[in-house]
Amino acid sequence: MDLLQPLRTVDAGVLSVAYHEAGPVDGPAVVLLHGFPYDIHAYAQVVPPLVQAGCRVVVPYLRGYGATRFLHADTPRSGEQAALGADLLALLDALAVPRAVLAGYDWGGRACCVVAALWPQRCAGLVSLNSYNIFDHARALEPDTPENERRLWYQYYFHSERGREGLRRDRRGIARLLWQTWSPTWAFDDATFERSAAAFDHPDFVDVVIHSYRHRYNLVAGDPAYAEIERRLAALPPIGVPAITFDGADDGVRPPAPAAAQALRFSGRREHRVVPGVGHNLPQEAPGAFAQAVLELVRSG
Numbered sequence: 001m002d003l004l005q006p007l008r009t010v011d012a013g014v015l016s017v018a019y020h021e022a023g024p025v026d027g028p029a030v031v032l033l034h035g036f037p038y039d040i041h042a043y044a045q046v047v048p049p050l051v052q053a054g055c056r057v058v059v060p061y062l063r064g065y066g067a068t069r070f071l072h073a074d075t076p077r078s079g080e081q082a083a084l085g086a087d088l089l090a091l092l093d094a095l096a097v098p099r100a101v102l103a104g105y106d107w108g109g110r111a112c113c114v115v116a117a118l119w120p121q122r123c124a125g126l127v128s129l130n131s132y133n134i135f136d137h138a139r140a141l142e143p144d145t146p147e148n149e150r151r152l153w154y155q156y157y158f159h160s161e162r163g164r165e166g167l168r169r170d171r172r173g174i175a176r177l178l179w180q181t182w183s184p185t186w187a188f189d190d191a192t193f194e195r196s197a198a199a200f201d202h203p204d205f206v207d208v209v210i211h212s213y214r215h216r217y218n219l220v221a222g223d224p225a226y227a228e229i230e231r232r233l234a235a236l237p238p239i240g241v242p243a244i245t246f247d248g249a250d251d252g253v254r255p256p257a258p259a260a261a262q263a264l265r266f267s268g269r270r271e272h273r274v275v276p277g278v279g280h281n282l283p284q285e286a287p288g289a290f291a292q293a294v295l296e297l298v299r300s301g
Contacts, residue, residue, distance in 0.1 A: 007067055013090030014075045014225075018067030019060035023051040028124070028298045029097045032059045033088065035106020036209065037175035038281060039065055039199035041192075042105075045287035046294070053295055058095065062107060063087055064208030066199040075223075077204045079107075079212025081135055082226035082233060085114025092122055101297045103290070105129035105246075105282055107212070117237040118229065124241070125297030127290065129282050130254045131245040131272065132265035134233055140217045151253050154178060158213040167209060171200045182252040183279025240268040242300060244293040248278035248285070 007018050020040055030050055032043045040059045050057045061068040062084065064077070088111045092100060101124045102112035110133045116123040117134060143149065154174065157163035167174055176193055179186075199205075214220040222230055243266055247256035259272035273293070275286050283290040 009067070010091070010094045011071065012094035013087060014071055015063055015087060015090070016069045016071055017060050017087070017091055017094070018069075019058055019091075020047075021056070021058050022047055023056045024054060025056055027054045027056040028301070029056045029058070029100035030294055030298065031088070031092070031097075031100050031102050031112075032057065032283070032294075033102070033104035033108025033111050034059075034062065034065075035104070035108050035281075036212070037171075037178055037200060038106070038284070039196040041196050042281060042284040043287075044284070046283050046291045049288075049291045050294060050298075053298070055295075055298060056097075058091070058097070058100075060091055061199060062111075064202050064205045066202060068202075070204060076225075077207035077211060078215070078223040078226070079208040079210075080215045080222045080226060080230065081110050081114055082229035083223060084108075084111035085118065086226055086229060087111065088115050089119060089122065098122070099124045101125040101127070101294055101301070103127035103294050106280065109133045110135070113239060114229070114233065116239045116241050116243070118232055120239075120241050124301040126239060126241050126243040127246070127293045127297065128243065129246045129248070129280070130251075131247070131257065131259075131262045132239065134236060135216050136236060137216065137218055137230075137234060148255070151255075155213045155217075158210050159217065159219060164206065164210050168206050171205065172197050175200060178253075179281070183248075183250070183281050183285060184252055185250050185277055186279055186281065186285050188284075236265065238265055238267040239270075240266075242268055242297055243270040244297060245270060245272045246282055246289075246293070247272075247274045248280060248282055249274050249276045250279045253280050
């Protein structure tokens with residue numbers, strides 16, 4: 001299934017959002033959000049079973065990816081978590097979706113967590129890889145274990161102008177390396193990679209990515225438009241909506257953690273699952289497990 005066609009666009013907040021939509025417009029709404037460095041094709045095998053079950057499924061390109069565009073040249077090319085959450089909320093508003101199951105991983109999972117925590121009335125349920133995916137800026141500069149620091153090399157690389165230039169020159173090379181190391185048991189082929197890599201040719205991809213990884217370590221200022229959201233996120237608000245969280249057993253960037261490790265961040269019903277033989281790109285590596293989790297929340301809502 002090629003999710004690149006057909007695409008729709010809608011003005012939502014500061015963006016013209018390009019998205020794939022399938023299923024009945026009056027079905028229970030599901031929004032699926034991709035991560036870095038991936039794109040909407042991560043959900044190519046997740047969408048069909050959701051549509052078959054009668055869901056209205058929306059799969060947008062995030063800011064800085066694919067055919068999504070900023071509406072104004074002077075809008076800061078921010079990649080901060082508050083911007084991603086605000087984009088998702090604006091998309092729900094623009095599509096007149098009052099409430100949806102929100103599902104994602106990496107950057108997309110963070111956007112879902114932000115909306116679930118701050119606007120729970122808009123979230124019928126949450127599926128999130130790596131559990132509570134709201135970044136704790138107050139602890140950003142606390143060192144991790146040597147092994148976990150090694151996994152985050154790309155973030156530190158992007159802190160330097162050498163890293164910015166490296167990403168500008170070879171965004172495909174960096175993305176492919178991350179795919180390989182984050183999902184060491186996933187045997188993707190060149191066609192699969194190239195289908196997603198086209199989304200990285202976006203004119204703002206480098207700026208958004210670099211800002212994201214610098215802002216989370218408090219190295220650059222955020223967009224003032226999202227200052228209030230960032231202030232609220234600094235309190236690490238709990239997520240009270242029904243949630244199913246995942247870890248991939250072979251995740252090369254975020255190693256699996258026991259459910260208890262983040263239990264205090266969830267005040268509602270939550271189930272945590274570790275999927276064997278799967279890395280960081282869960283919906284593309286194990287689409288059946290991901291789709292099943294979404295449907296469980298749709299049916300329980």
